[in-house]
Amino acid sequence: MEKSKTLLEKYQIPIGHLDFGYVEKCGNAREMEKIVMILRSGEEGYFPDLTRCAEEKLKQLKPDSKLFRTEEKIQHSNVLDKHELKPIYDWTNEIKNKDNALSELKEDASLPSMDLPPVRKTTKIEIDKDETETPKSKAASAPSARPQSKSTNEQRIKSTDYSKWDKYNPDEEILRMDLEQERAKEQAQIKLKSVLQPTSKEEQIKQCESAEEQRLQAQLKTLTQVEREQYAERFRLRGNDYFKAKEYDNAIKEYTRAIAFDPAQAARPYNNRAISYLKLKNYLLAIEDCEACLRLEPHNVKALLRLADAKYSQGHRRESYGIYQRVLELEPENASAMKSLAQLRHQVGELAPAHATRMVIEELPSDTAPVKNKTEKPADATVKDVQLKEYDLAELVKPNRLIKSKIASAAEALGGTLKSPNSIANAQKQQLQHMMQKVSTAQSQLRLPQSNCAASTNQKLLIQELK
Amino acid sequence: MDKPQLIEHLHESVNYTVYDTKWIPLSAKFVVLGSKPNSHGILDIYELNEDKLEKVKSVEKKAAFKCGTFGASSLRNRHMAIGDFEGRLQVLDLEHPDLAVYNVKAHSGIINCIDAIGGTQLECGAPEIVTGSRDGSIKVWDIRQGQDPVVDISPPSQMGDGINRSNLRRDCWAIAFGNTYNEEERLIAAGYDNGDLKLFDLRAMGVRWEATIRNGICGLEFDRRDIPMNKLAVTTLEGGLLVYDMRTQHPTKGFSYVEERNAGRSVGTNGVITGPKATVWTVRHVPQNRDVFLTGGGTGSIRLWKYEYPDRRVLEDADGNKEGVAGKLQMVSAVTLSSQPVHSFDWHPDKLGLAVAGAFDQSVRVLITTKLNTL
Numbered sequence: 001m002e003k004s005k006t007l008l009e010k011y012q013i014p015i016g017h018l019d020f021g022y023v024e025k026c027g028n029a030r031e032m033e034k035i036v037m038i039l040r041s042g043e044e045g046y047f048p049d050l051t052r053c054a055e056e057k058l059k060q061l062k063p064d065s066k067l068f069r070t071e072e073k074i075q076h077s078n079v080l081d082k083h084e085l086k087p088i089y090d091w092t093n094e095i096k097n098k099d100n101a102l103s104e105l106k107e108d109a110s111l112p113s114m115d116l117p118p119v120r121k122t123t124k125i126e127i128d129k130d131e132t133e134t135p136k137s138k139a140a141s142a143p144s145a146r147p148q149s150k151s152t153n154e155q156r157i158k159s160t161d162y163s164k165w166d167k168y169n170p171d172e173e174i175l176r177m178d179l180e181q182e183r184a185k186e187q188a189q190i191k192l193k194s195v196l197q198p199t200s201k202e203e204q205i206k207q208c209e210s211a212e213e214q215r216l217q218a219q220l221k222t223l224t225q226v227e228r229e230q231y232a233e234r235f236r237l238r239g240n241d242y243f244k245a246k247e248y249d250n251a252i253k254e255y256t257r258a259i260a261f262d263p264a265q266a267a268r269p270y271n272n273r274a275i276s277y278l279k280l281k282n283y284l285l286a287i288e289d290c291e292a293c294l295r296l297e298p299h300n301v302k303a304l305l306r307l308a309d310a311k312y313s314q315g316h317r318r319e320s321y322g323i324y325q326r327v328l329e330l331e332p333e334n335a336s337a338m339k340s341l342a343q344l345r346h347q348v349g350e351l352a353p354a355h356a357t358r359m360v361i362e363e364l365p366s367d368t369a370p371v372k373n374k375t376e377k378p379a380d381a382t383v384k385d386v387q388l389k390e391y392d393l394a395e396l397v398k399p400n401r402l403i404k405s406k407i408a409s410a411a412e413a414l415g416g417t418l419k420s421p422n423s424i425a426n427a428q429k430q431q432l433q434h435m436m437q438k439v440s441t442a443q444s445q446l447r448l449p450q451s452n453c454a455a456s457t458n459q460k461l462l463i464q465e466l467k
Numbered sequence: 468m469d470k471p472q473l474i475e476h477l478h479e480s481v482n483y484t485v486y487d488t489k490w491i492p493l494s495a496k497f498v499v500l501g502s503k504p505n506s507h508g509i510l511d512i513y514e515l516n517e518d519k520l521e522k523v524k525s526v527e528k529k530a531a532f533k534c535g536t537f538g539a540s541s542l543r544n545r546h547m548a549i550g551d552f553e554g555r556l557q558v559l560d561l562e563h564p565d566l567a568v569y570n571v572k573a574h575s576g577i578i579n580c581i582d583a584i585g586g587t588q589l590e591c592g593a594p595e596i597v598t599g600s601r602d603g604s605i606k607v608w609d610i611r612q613g614q615d616p617v618v619d620i621s622p623p624s625q626m627g628d629g630i631n632r633s634n635l636r637r638d639c640w641a642i643a644f645g646n647t648y649n650e651e652e653r654l655i656a657a658g659y660d661n662g663d664l665k666l667f668d669l670r671a672m673g674v675r676w677e678a679t680i681r682n683g684i685c686g687l688e689f690d691r692r693d694i695p696m697n698k699l700a701v702t703t704l705e706g707g708l709l710v711y712d713m714r715t716q717h718p719t720k721g722f723s724y725v726e727e728r729n730a731g732r733s734v735g736t737n738g739v740i741t742g743p744k745a746t747v748w749t750v751r752h753v754p755q756n757r758d759v760f761l762t763g764g765g766t767g768s769i770r771l772w773k774y775e776y777p778d779r780r781v782l783e784d785a786d787g788n789k790e791g792v793a794g795k796l797q798m799v800s801a802v803t804l805s806s807q808p809v810h811s812f813d814w815h816p817d818k819l820g821l822a823v824a825g826a827f828d829q830s831v832r833v834l835i836t837t838k839l840n841t842l
Contacts, residue, residue, distance in 0.1 A: 070739050070802070073803050074803060077518075080474060088835065092515050102542060116594065116611075119617060120609060120618065122617055184719075185786065188718035219589065306475045346621070400473070
């Protein structure tokens, strides 16, 4: 073997590219990385200025390049301020109390023992037989599913065996290979499916939610306060994990469990569940959770902000306004509250008066609706339909006085006096109608808050009012 | 500095080789397992007292201790399961360590790795301990059952020229429980010295998936044990770090992964990581954030990584099969902790950022990581 290649040869970069002019121009991050690596290696000589220039260029092109990964000596805790270490000291003392409480628990034999799941039935898993022939498996360098060794009963045709080649039909062979491939794929799928099938027990659990509830209560009875706090904390953290992964449904489940385990200190799980509901646009439940959190911690700013947000989204803008003001009382510098207030202030003239009543429209979960329909008699359904028809929304929208008819009649009168041809009258009518439309749109615009709010929020407001 | 910073809080030198360090759940105490020069096993319990460490207890036994875990013990008893160099698995009550709660000759060779589950998780099945050994077998133990394992995963017994073939038995180096989200589901991931990665399904009692990685597997861990499996981090000899997305299994391609070949690379000039490759000994996920984990390397460095999910985690290929999409790895922080490999690391389960690390320079260190919550 000759001496190993230099980096320059390995990357196939012309030596002319190791130049200030080229480095300035280069726009390819990958190439820049290579140039930096060559310069750093010192194989082509030592050019500190050029290296620095190239590194700076690379930083522009690709700030998170692996070449900028650095490692430092570890620093000791004396770099930390006293106030940074204090939480840890506090925590140490706090955890020691819990630790002692747990140790006492251990001695206390009177406590009910937790019921554990039964012991697993003794079994053996045989590792595949091909495990004994390991040298073969070593050949597979990449971490991929091991290719199934197919038994090739077909013998290879010698290149000189012309009589056999005459009989060889390539199309048939290709077809056979395709079929084989497909079969292998199918088998793999079947194998995977059998593994992924949910257990029968899982389905059972889903069916009897009430039994689940009972079991939870039984479990709670066996636990002491320290343990319950601990479990609640675990569930909350799991919920946070799910929340970060944007799996809000799962997060809500975990928070619910956390609340069940430690209802006395459930402010944080309530608060977190509220934001999860907000993300799912389930504002009513979010409001409930925020209020629950505020009952436990009346000055929780986060809960207040979420409550204000939920109320706003639900359409209770005046209440939302009040809550934001309360946030500012607690935290005068709160940026998000100030921003929201500024937006709300533009709409304040638009708000419904405080004494106005509002109908609550609750969305029923979709799965209960069909059940209801089934239980009701068909006759009832028809009656319902009729009622629905009677309740014509258009009636509500109609203005009390119809100006249009007046104008139309006036136009007719005009037309009548002038006795002009119909076409002119029509044109006039159209013009009038057009004018009317203009007037009406102008009016509706007037009704809107003349603010710098985005057009989208204007529309939203309108829709909410119509609700 | 707004990024997380790893800081050495306390340092304790010991006169034995440290093999494992573990926090005792819900306490300010941790256990150090090791081997004395006379190959006796030693177990020390240290307690955190503001700015100093206090040795609370020291226990010595005949065989050197290799690994331990609290995973199968409830909060109420907090027993520790320990594997030793002679293949013995014992469960000790740390208040009364002289007489083991459970004691079994589990393997014929050293127990390299141990993991346990079911102690503090509710509705997640029975508490079980799994051990992996140099004798090539993996055994699952339930301490309520006598001296036999509940599940025995052994390579088939070899016939014929036993002497020549015995060295072909694979050495199990790393093991982890996962996918334990209800009473039936449970998986074991096992890594072997030849780079074999196997996934055993304890519900279906079979091999769910297997792959071979370029180098021997030194450490592996699921990001969470008690959820439907999400991610599996694997570390290897020669600086490999792989993170598998375990949500979607393709019928033929298996699980997709992101690989970082230079995770164990040592420091070159000016602190830039360019040196030779070294083993990545261990990987541990932060208990409060499953997408952040730490690796301990053969050059005495510890590195903090963050996994970033792709925009879409599942793609459908031409045949309508679902295939997972791996994310990206970002190195958040790296520090040199010791001149020797850092091979054991444990985050405190109840305090964000607090950790204990053991290195082969005969010392244990308590570390604080600041600003972990900003990730």
